[in-house]
Amino acid sequence: MSVVNVGLIGAGTVGCGVIKVLNQNKEIIKNRTGITINLKRIADNDPERKRPVRLPKKKLTRDAWELINDDSIDIIIELVGGTTIAKDFVMGAIKRGKHVVTANKALLAHYGKTIFGEAAKQGVDVGFEASVGGGIPIIKSTQESYAANNILSIHGIMNGTSNYILSTMTEHGYEFEDALKEAQEKGYAEADPSFDIDGIDAAHKLSILIMLSFGTFLNFDKIHVEGIRDITSLDIAYADELGYKIKLLAIAKSRDNGLEAGVYPTLVKKGTQLADVSEAFNAIYVVGDAVGPTMLYGMGAGMMPTASAVVSDVLQIAKHLSLGNTHRSTPRPYGSKNNSSLIKMSDITTKYYLRFQAADIPGILGNITSCLGKHDISIESVIQKSRHLGGGDVPIVIMTHEAREKDLLSALRKISRFKAITGKTNFIRIEEL
Amino acid sequence: MSVVNVGLIGAGTVGCGVIKVLNQNKEIIKNRTGITINLKRIADNDPERKRPVRLPKKKLTRDAWELINDDSIDIIIELVGGTTIAKDFVMGAIKRGKHVVTANKALLAHYGKTIFGEAAKQGVDVGFEASVGGGIPIIKSTQESYAANNILSIHGIMNGTSNYILSTMTEHGYEFEDALKEAQEKGYAEADPSFDIDGIDAAHKLSILIMLSFGTFLNFDKIHVEGIRDITSLDIAYADELGYKIKLLAIAKSRDNGLEAGVYPTLVKKGTQLADVSEAFNAIYVVGDAVGPTMLYGMGAGMMPTASAVVSDVLQIAKHLSLGNTHRSTPRPYGSKNNSSLIKMSDITTKYYLRFQAADIPGILGNITSCLGKHDISIESVIQKSRHLGGGDVPIVIMTHEAREKDLLSALRKISRFKAITGKTNFIRIEEL
Numbered sequence: 001m002s003v004v005n006v007g008l009i010g011a012g013t014v015g016c017g018v019i020k021v022l023n024q025n026k027e028i029i030k031n032r033t034g035i036t037i038n039l040k041r042i043a044d045n046d047p048e049r050k051r052p053v054r055l056p057k058k059k060l061t062r063d064a065w066e067l068i069n070d071d072s073i074d075i076i077i078e079l080v081g082g083t084t085i086a087k088d089f090v091m092g093a094i095k096r097g098k099h100v101v102t103a104n105k106a107l108l109a110h111y112g113k114t115i116f117g118e119a120a121k122q123g124v125d126v127g128f129e130a131s132v133g134g135g136i137p138i139i140k141s142t143q144e145s146y147a148a149n150n151i152l153s154i155h156g157i158m159n160g161t162s163n164y165i166l167s168t169m170t171e172h173g174y175e176f177e178d179a180l181k182e183a184q185e186k187g188y189a190e191a192d193p194s195f196d197i198d199g200i201d202a203a204h205k206l207s208i209l210i211m212l213s214f215g216t217f218l219n220f221d222k223i224h225v226e227g228i229r230d231i232t233s234l235d236i237a238y239a240d241e242l243g244y245k246i247k248l249l250a251i252a253k254s255r256d257n258g259l260e261a262g263v264y265p266t267l268v269k270k271g272t273q274l275a276d277v278s279e280a281f282n283a284i285y286v287v288g289d290a291v292g293p294t295m296l297y298g299m300g301a302g303m304m305p306t307a308s309a310v311v312s313d314v315l316q317i318a319k320h321l322s323l324g325n326t327h328r329s330t331p332r333p334y335g336s337k338n339n340s341s342l343i344k345m346s347d348i349t350t351k352y353y354l355r356f357q358a359a360d361i362p363g364i365l366g367n368i369t370s371c372l373g374k375h376d377i378s379i380e381s382v383i384q385k386s387r388h389l390g391g392g393d394v395p396i397v398i399m400t401h402e403a404r405e406k407d408l409l410s411a412l413r414k415i416s417r418f419k420a421i422t423g424k425t426n427f428i429r430i431e432e433l
Numbered sequence: 434m435s436v437v438n439v440g441l442i443g444a445g446t447v448g449c450g451v452i453k454v455l456n457q458n459k460e461i462i463k464n465r466t467g468i469t470i471n472l473k474r475i476a477d478n479d480p481e482r483k484r485p486v487r488l489p490k491k492k493l494t495r496d497a498w499e500l501i502n503d504d505s506i507d508i509i510i511e512l513v514g515g516t517t518i519a520k521d522f523v524m525g526a527i528k529r530g531k532h533v534v535t536a537n538k539a540l541l542a543h544y545g546k547t548i549f550g551e552a553a554k555q556g557v558d559v560g561f562e563a564s565v566g567g568g569i570p571i572i573k574s575t576q577e578s579y580a581a582n583n584i585l586s587i588h589g590i591m592n593g594t595s596n597y598i599l600s601t602m603t604e605h606g607y608e609f610e611d612a613l614k615e616a617q618e619k620g621y622a623e624a625d626p627s628f629d630i631d632g633i634d635a636a637h638k639l640s641i642l643i644m645l646s647f648g649t650f651l652n653f654d655k656i657h658v659e660g661i662r663d664i665t666s667l668d669i670a671y672a673d674e675l676g677y678k679i680k681l682l683a684i685a686k687s688r689d690n691g692l693e694a695g696v697y698p699t700l701v702k703k704g705t706q707l708a709d710v711s712e713a714f715n716a717i718y719v720v721g722d723a724v725g726p727t728m729l730y731g732m733g734a735g736m737m738p739t740a741s742a743v744v745s746d747v748l749q750i751a752k753h754l755s756l757g758n759t760h761r762s763t764p765r766p767y768g769s770k771n772n773s774s775l776i777k778m779s780d781i782t783t784k785y786y787l788r789f790q791a792a793d794i795p796g797i798l799g800n801i802t803s804c805l806g807k808h809d810i811s812i813e814s815v816i817q818k819s820r821h822l823g824g825g826d827v828p829i830v831i832m833t834h835e836a837r838e839k840d841l842l843s844a845l846r847k848i849s850r851f852k853a854i855t856g857k858t859n860f861i862r863i864e865e866l
Binding site: 017021022024025028029031032033129134135136137140141144145146147148149150215271273276288289290291292293294295296297298299302304305307308309311312315316320323324325326334 | 450454455457458461462464465466562567568569570573574577578579580581582583648704706709721722723724725726727728729730731732735737738740741742744745748749753756757758759767
């Protein structure tokens with residue numbers, strides 16, 4: 001029976017989940033793995049705060065460095081979050097030869113190369129299953145289970161807040177603001193929800209999956225990111241009528257001329273696996289050349305699911321420690337030329353949903369379609385019904401065939417100058433899965 | 434750069450997939466893992482057969498023991514199948530200190546304890562990701578990613594043939610025999626399909642997941658197994674009307690008094706994740722006390738998906754070999770008393786769908802419901818429509834509340850003696866997910 005000493009930095013929601021899992025499943029973990037995890041010390045800058053679990057007083061400190069400098073501790077769990085002091089703690093622990101487990105996607109998205117590079121140098125392991133998809137085993141799957149594959153594409157619903165809001169809008173016909181309010185009331189959205197609803201959080205996670213799947217440490221700022229603020233109940237109703245749901249997807253595709261990567265709302269056909277992922281659930285759809293299409297689904301956040309992933313990483317490292325193994329799972333760059341270069345969004349081709357707001361006058365539809373045609377954009381279907389928007393305006397909805405984004409943007413710029421166009425044109429990309 | 438020598442026994446469909454993956458993704462595998470897999474020798478008893486890949490002549494032999502006895506080979510891939518010579522090969526390789534990768538679910542379901550016991554003794558690893566769910570990473574997830582969890586339940590669509598047949602019946606209104614014929618014509622069902630459609634294959638896979646999730650090496654013959662031969666288009670139509678789909682599920686549930694384990698057709702509510710798994714796809718829905726509900730979805734069989742899983746296991750072992758690690762992932766019994774004992778099917782409680790065939794005479798519904806009531810079975814809903822079955826017979830469909838199976842069986846026995854009952858009563862369990 002091996003005992004492995006662990007130090008926990010950050011006793012917030014997930015930290016308390018880790019304490020709870022280690023307590024409640026102590027026996028089963030011991031029986032299953034032959035390992036006892038001894039949570040030796042806990043650091044938190046606000047030890048007095050009310051928590052869902054009791055923090056054992058004598059293990060507590062406000063000073064994380066006491067843990068990092070404690071020679072008897074083998075593994076540091078970093079659950080502070082953010083990219084400032086968390087980076088110091090993680091790098092400090094690695095430099096002192098400690099293995100690290102973290103749920104910190106922002107940190108890895110911005111400083112993954114530095115962190116994994118230092119870990120490789122020191123011969124320590126960095127576990128980060130909890131950084132993407134909460135308890136969903138997407139990191140291990142991407143890193144190990146799909147290792148024999150040339151990964152063709154990734155489509156992830158990886159932000160629970162956004163998915164909850166879009167699900168609520170779809171189910172109840174709410175506008176964005178009302179759905180956001182409900183999500184905040186129910187604890188699915190933060191007081192300042194911008195990280196989630198503007199797509200930043202999903203983009204952090206995407207950059208980690210890209211690192212694993214394509215061997216490319218992207219410059220995070222180069223990922224194209226759009227959030228869900230501009231989605232209206234009208235768009236959701238039209239999508240529904242056309243047989244689609246609107247989802248915020250994090251997308252990466254391997255193309256002959258490079259890698260497409262972005263986070264943006266998309267129309268996804270009803271009846272496909274991703275379309276049915278509702279509420280705050282997450283799912284990641286990965287296609288490999290050998291394995292074919294796969295999807296991993298589960299709770300992408302929350303105290304216990306995230307703790308499940310953190311503890312699974314701790315157990316993996318602990319197992320190797322107990323066997324006297326060197327275990328290096330740290331990702332390293334290996335990307336080929338093809339998938340190291342990001343394709344500009346203006347160069348992607350996809351199908352589009354377009355919603356125009358126009359004065360209800362004869363000829364406007366003809367003018368729009370002829371402008372699109374001149375820009376090489378052919379039309380799959382049109383919905384023009386007398387759904388009045390007030391002031392005599394009507395919505396015109398057009399689904400296009402595959403078109404190049406720069407052509408679409410040129411056409412939309414021209415159309416926006418038409419006198420009959422009375423409001424902002426909304427365009428949403430369509431993903432075929 | 435490490436080179437690891439591998440021997441492949443069995444160059445059938447999956448074996449050819451392994452050869453193909455190792456060829457086509459050689460570069461990406463090398464870049465990603467730092468390892469070159471050298472497929473040194475291939476054994477097959479019919480080398481001349483036409484195959485989707487070319488077998489290199491000088492590597493070929495008819496004698497598997499040449500590979501097992503070759504000191505330069507580190508890992509043996511067993512893709513012979515069955516429980517006779519495959520067992521000899523696997524045990525022989527382990528005894529000679531070789532690591533083994535296998536896709537053989539029947540072998541592990543029947544002899545897992547022996548095989549893993551010997552592997553532990555010899556200090557070698559047995560990889561078996563390909564034994565359940567093809568390329569779906571369910572083995573690794575169950576064994577490692579959910580390791581911190583008390584697993585509460587498993588519900589798996591783990592037989593592609595059965596799922597294809599049920600999907601076809603649902604979509605086209607076919608009877609079982611016609612759907613089976615189509616599945617055979619399209620290559621989704623074998624000439625002798627009994628292993629698949631009678632639930633044996635799914636039960637093999639279930640016993641492997643139970644071993645990993647509950648630490649229990651079940652006596653395979655004790656798992657309750659029913660196939661899909663008795664499902665009629667009428668049942669599927671009624672299920673549809675009631676808001677359900679019929680799926681062949683492999684089920685394990687941890688209960689206070691032991692473990693429920695069985696493979697049988699079930700009604701699954703439409704709109705739930707499992708209900709939407711169609712065609713030959715597989716999905717495994719696992720609930721853990723920390724991670725919550727999760728689902729892993731993908732192609733559960735076929736040349737390339739299964740090869741993806743085989744090669745991922747080879748790469749894991751190769752990585753540890755290249756690091757000079759001891760890596761033991763072999764499962765061992767750890768089950769507590771609770772989940773080592775199987776609950777008898779007659780003692781389970783669940784909801785039921787019942788379809789009676791009765792003469793269309795007054796009072797018959799009353800007689801049935803009163804008999805059910807006497808056996809403590811309360812009714813949730815009844816469908817009695819004039820859907821005539823010929824000869825003046827009508828179907829009566831009843832959905833029950835939770836009831837004990839032995840009570841239900843007693844009631845059904847009595848009802849079968851009613852004069853007005855003119856055909857076999859079909860009962861299908863309902864699973865709430």
